[in-house]
Amino acid sequence: MSKVRASIVIVNWKTPKLLAAALRSLLSDSAVAGFEIWVVDNDSGDGSVEMLKRDFPSVITIANTENVGFGRACNQVIPQCTGDYVILVNPDTVAGPNAVGTMVAFMDANPQCGAVGPKVLNPDGTLQLSCRRSFPDLWASFFRLSYLSFLFPKHPLVARYNVTYADPDEEIEVDALSGAFMLVRKSVVDKIGLLDEDIFMFGEDIDWCWRVKQAGWQVRYLPTAVVHHYHGASSRFRRIGSTINLHKGMEVFYRKHMAKNYWPIFNLLVYAAIWCRAGVFIVLSYLQRFFPEKKQAGVFEDMDENPDHAVTSSGGTVSGGGRNNQN
Numbered sequence: 001m002s003k004v005r006a007s008i009v010i011v012n013w014k015t016p017k018l019l020a021a022a023l024r025s026l027l028s029d030s031a032v033a034g035f036e037i038w039v040v041d042n043d044s045g046d047g048s049v050e051m052l053k054r055d056f057p058s059v060i061t062i063a064n065t066e067n068v069g070f071g072r073a074c075n076q077v078i079p080q081c082t083g084d085y086v087i088l089v090n091p092d093t094v095a096g097p098n099a100v101g102t103m104v105a106f107m108d109a110n111p112q113c114g115a116v117g118p119k120v121l122n123p124d125g126t127l128q129l130s131c132r133r134s135f136p137d138l139w140a141s142f143f144r145l146s147y148l149s150f151l152f153p154k155h156p157l158v159a160r161y162n163v164t165y166a167d168p169d170e171e172i173e174v175d176a177l178s179g180a181f182m183l184v185r186k187s188v189v190d191k192i193g194l195l196d197e198d199i200f201m202f203g204e205d206i207d208w209c210w211r212v213k214q215a216g217w218q219v220r221y222l223p224t225a226v227v228h229h230y231h232g233a234s235s236r237f238r239r240i241g242s243t244i245n246l247h248k249g250m251e252v253f254y255r256k257h258m259a260k261n262y263w264p265i266f267n268l269l270v271y272a273a274i275w276c277r278a279g280v281f282i283v284l285s286y287l288q289r290f291f292p293e294k295k296q297a298g299v300f301e302d303m304d305e306n307p308d309h310a311v312t313s314s315g316g317t318v319s320g321g322g323r324n325n326q327n
Contacts, residue, residue, distance in 0.1 A: 003082075003084075004034065004035060004036050004082045004083040004084075005031070005034045005035055005083055005084055005085070005104060006034075006035045006036075006083040006084060006085040006086070006087055006100070006104055006183070007035065007036050007037075007038065007077075007078075007081035007082065007083035007085070007086050007087065007186070008026065008032070008035055008036070008037045008038065008087045008089055008100075009038050009040070009074055009077050009078065009081070009086060009087065009088055009089065010022065010023075010037070010038065010039045010040070010089050010090070010091055011039075011040050011042060011070050011073040011074060011090075011091070012039055012040070012041045012042065012044060012048055012091045013041070013042040013043075013044055013067060014044045014045075014046050014048070015044075015048075015091045015092055016044070016046055016047055016048040016051050018091050018092045018230060019039070019048060019051075019052075019091035020051060020055065020056075021094055022089065022090070022091050022092070022093050022094060022095070023037070023039075023056055023059065025093075025094045025095040025096075026089070026095055026100065028095075028097075029095065029097070029098055029099065029100045029101050030098075030101065031098065031100055031101030031104060032100055032101075035083060035087075035100075036060065036081070036082065036083060037056075037058070037059045037060065038059070038060045038061075038062070038077045038080075038081070039052055039056075039059050039060070039061050039062070039091075040062045040064065040073040040074070040076055040077055041061065041062070041063050041064060042064050042066070042067040042068060042069075042073055043063075043064050043065055043066050043067050049061060049063045062076060062077065064076075069197070069199075069200035069201055069245075070179075070195075070199075070200070070201045070202075070204060071194075071195035071196055071197045071199050071200070071201075071204045072195075072197045072200075074088065074194070074195050074204075075194040075195055075197060078189060078194055078195075079194070081186060083186060084185070084186055084187075085104060085107060085183050085184065085185055085186060086183070086184050086185075086186050086189055087100065087103075087181075087182070087183045087184075088179050088180075088181070088182045088183075088184075088205075089180075089181055090179070090180040090181065090229065092180075092229060092230035093120075093180055093181055093227050093228065093229045093230070094227065094228045095181070095227050096118075096225070096226035096227060096228070098225075099118055099181075099225040099226055099227055100225070102118075102222065102224055102225040103116050103118060103183045103222060103225045104183070106220075106222055106224075106225075107183060107185065110218075110220070112217065112218050113185075113217065113218045113219075113220050114184065114185055114188040114212040114213075114215070114217025114218060114219065115177060115182060115183065115184045115185070115188070115208075115209060115212050115217070115218075115219045115220075116177070116182075116183050116219075116220050116221075116222050117131055117132070117177030117178060117181060117182045117183070117219075117220075117221055117222065118131070118181055118222055118223070118225035118226060118227045119131060119168060119169075119221070119222070119223040119224075119225065119226050119227070120178050120180060120181060120227050120228075120229050121226065121227070121228050121229070122228075122229065123228060123229075123230060127168045128178065128180075128229055129162040129164065130162075130178045130180075131177060131178040131180075131181075131221065132162075132163045132166075132172070132174045132176075132177065132221040133161060133162060133163065133174060133175060133176040133177075133206065134160045134161050134162075134163060134174070134175045134176070135175045135176060135206070135210060135257075136161060136206070136250075136253070136254075137258065138258075138270075139157075140160055140161040141161070143157075143158045143159070143160075143161065144161045144162070145273075145277070149161060149162065149164070153165065163221075168223060169223045170223065171220065171221065171222055171223060171224070172220070172221050173218050173219065173220050173221075174219055174220065174221045175206075175209060175210075175213065175219060176205065176206040176209040176210070176219065177205060177209055177219060177221065178205060178229070179204060179205030179208075180227070180229045181227045181229070182205060182208075184208070184212065185217075188212055188215065188217055191215055192208070192211040192212060192214075192215050193211065195207075195208060196208075196252065196256075198252050199245075199248070199249045199252050199253075200245045200248065200249075201245040201246075201249070202245055202246040202249040203246070203248075203249020203250060203252065203253050204249070206253060207249075207252070207253050207256065207257075210253075210257055240282050240285050240286070243278055243281045243282050243285055244278060244282075246278075246281075247274050247275060247277065247278035247281075250274050251271060251274050251275075254267075254270060254271075254274070255267075
């Protein structure tokens with residue numbers, strides 16, 4: 001039996017059409033033929049599990065009886081992964097041609113690299129800034145939250161959180177990647193540990209990247225691999241809860257990795273700022289209920305009308321079900 005090169009891990013909650021499109025885009029990559037694919041469904045109750053068993057029999061499916069969050073769901077699977085690499089993939093992504101194969105080949109050629117992420121694009125083709133980031137230390141956070149980084153996007157100091165001063169087509173070392181699509185060496189995972197289950201959703205990616213770099217490995221952004229990301233496909237079902245989870249992730253990351261460098265009174269101010277920001281976004285989320293949701297453009301625009309056709313990052317389509325070989 002041939003060795004599994006990589007293990008793809010997807011956590012799904014109430015996104016069956018997008019999940020099917022994500023799987024089709026992955027299976028269109030010839031490199032994936034030697035991979036194993038795991039999908040953990042967090043009690044979607046919308047036919048996602050049935051769809052997986054019917055249309056993608058080669059996918060290893062785990063059906064939870066409750067929504068346990070992203071990190072905990074991933075951790076159910078990662079210890080069982082047999083591949084050299086673990087690839088976290090969101091169900092609301094569409095991988096471009098050979099994106100996964102390109103990332104695996106890069107890691108094979110760069111043994112000093114512990115994690116790599118692709119160029120992640122919004123549905124309209126613009127760069128999703130979270131795919132290459134610096135760690136949110138106090139200055140980086142200040143420049144971003146004060147919007148100075150948006151006013152001076154090319155300044156290396158002011159704009160360093162989202163690295164907007166760098167060419168998006170340049171392969172560079174970064175601090176953190178987007179958990180929407182991220183590849184990590186399994187040997188590195190075995191050393192640094194699993195995802196932090198104190199983070200229900202949002203922030204576990206940057207925490208993992210922190211631990212990768214602390215262990216002496218590089219984290220790199222690879223623009224030759226391209227992925228489109230719908231962003232927020234699941235969180236739109238519970239906007240306020242997602243806002244709370246996002247800011248809880250911020251608090252956990254700061255408490256774990258940065259609070260020890262500052263006085264307790266200063267840390268209290270930081271925590272207060274995080275939750276004041278959360279309060280503002282909760283109010284905005286509530287007000288959004290009174291406005292119609294804007295339809296996503298680009299590669300996902302025809303998902304409702306044509307759920308069986310996933311548009312790839314190159315503009316073509318990938319249709320049909322998964323591989324027929326049973327695990």
